Amino acid sequence: MTFVQIVDCKTDQVDALNSLMDTWVEQTKGRRTAARSIVGTDRENLRHVVEIVEFPSYEEAMRNSDLPETDRVFREMVALCDEPPTFTNLDVVRDEQLNKLLATRFFEIANGPDEAGLDEFVAEDYRDHDPAAPRQSASREDLRRVMRMWKTGFDFRMTVEHMMADGDTVCCRWSMTGKHTGEFMDLLATDKVVEMTGITTMRFQDGMLREAWWQYDNAGLMKQLGLIRM
Numbered sequence: 595m596t597f598v599q600i601v602d603c604k605t606d607q608v609d610a611l612n613s614l615m616d617t618w619v620e621q622t623k624g625r626r627t628a629a630r631s632i633v634g635t636d637r638e639n640l641r642h643v644v645e646i647v648e649f650p651s652y653e654e655a656m657r658n659s660d661l662p663e664t665d666r667v668f669r670e671m672v673a674l675c676d677e678p679p680t681f682t683n684l685d686v687v688r689d690e691q692l693n694k695l696l697a698t699r700f701f702e703i704a705n706g707p708d709e710a711g712l713d714e715f716v717a718e719d720y721r722d723h724d725p726a727a728p729r730q731s732a733s734r735e736d737l738r739r740v741m742r743m744w745k746t747g748f749d750f751r752m753t754v755e756h757m758m759a760d761g762d763t764v765c766c767r768w769s770m771t772g773k774h775t776g777e778f779m780d781l782l783a784t785d786k787v788v789e790m791t792g793i794t795t796m797r798f799q800d801g802m803l804r805e806a807w808w809q810y811d812n813a814g815l816m817k818q819l820g821l822i823r824m
Contacts, residue, residue, distance in 0.1 A: 596686040597652040601645040603671070603679040608635060608643060610674055615645075618667040625661060627654035641676075652685070693798045694757055697764040700796070700803065701752050709738045717802040726812040747778025748788070765795045774819060781819060788818040 605611060612633065619626075629648045636642035649655040658664060672678055696715050703711045712734060722731030722740070731737045744750070750772025758765045770790045775783050792810025796803055816822045 595651060596689060597649045597655050598684040598686055599647045599649070599655060600682040600684065601647070601679050602682070603643050603645075603675040604641050604677060605643055605675045606641050607674045608640075611643060611671065614667055614670055614674070618663055621663045622658075622661055626664075627658040652683075691759045692801070693762065693764050693796075694759045696798060696801070696803060697757060697759075697766055697796050698754065701754055701766070701768065704741060704744075705751050709741050712738060712741075715802055717799075717804050720803060721805045722808070723805065724808040726808075726810070743778070746776045747774060747783075748772035749775045762798050763795060764798065765793065767791075767793050778819075779821075781821065784819060786819060788815055790815050 603611075615631065615633065627649055629650060631648070632646045634644050634646075636644070647655075649658065699711065699715065703709060716734045716737060718734050720731065720734045720737055722737060724730065727740070729736075731740055750770050752768050752770045754766050754768050756767040768791070770792070772788055774781075774786045774788060777783065790811050792808065794809075795807040797805040813822065
């Protein structure tokens with residue numbers, strides 16, 4: 595079970611605190627068990643600093659605490675604070691990265707019969723970046739048109755193999771299997787079964803998909819359809 599530790603302290607030496615954390619990250623490279631760390635200041639009280647540290651488990655957190663560098667950094671951290679920091683220890687019972695949920699929803703719509711659900715979370719001025727496309731999508735309606743083009747040409751299914759989120763960006767590695775059942779790029783249906791892999795990076799803002807960058811094996815797809823020789 596994921597374990598999160600919240601450290602509260604009061605200090606006006608935030609820059610020194612950040613420098614201390616940089617030193618700890620460098621000195622514990624390859625041995626620390628912390629997965630990630632977030633440091634924030636209270637907007638209502640800039641001297642109130644909160645650090646949120648995530649670990650794979652409570653046991654890994656204890657291993658991290660046993661590192662000599664962790665003990666030294668903690669003592670130096672106490673010296674920077676007005677009073678001893680307070681700790682809140684949390685066992686995570688629910689962890690949803692909302693942008694990942696929206697990315698998952700995108701592929702559900704891609705696999706579905708229509709694109710009406712795009713209105714829920716795709717910005718009207720959505721922009722597409724697809725080096726294989728003759729025309730880049732510059733709106734939600736353009737995206738809807740592209741989806742319909744693929745659905746007209748193929749009876750396909752996209753499967754997300756792996757997904758990673760970092761801030762407002764979600765990166766998805768996916769595979770597609772489909773049958774060429776309709777006209778696609780002026781090519782009439784061949785009934786050929788094709789496969790393709792790709793990566794899509796999505797940028798979200800305020801709960802809306804704003805941009806996406808596509809990289810996929812377009813040349814391999816064209817070869818399977820008999821459009822090019824390799």
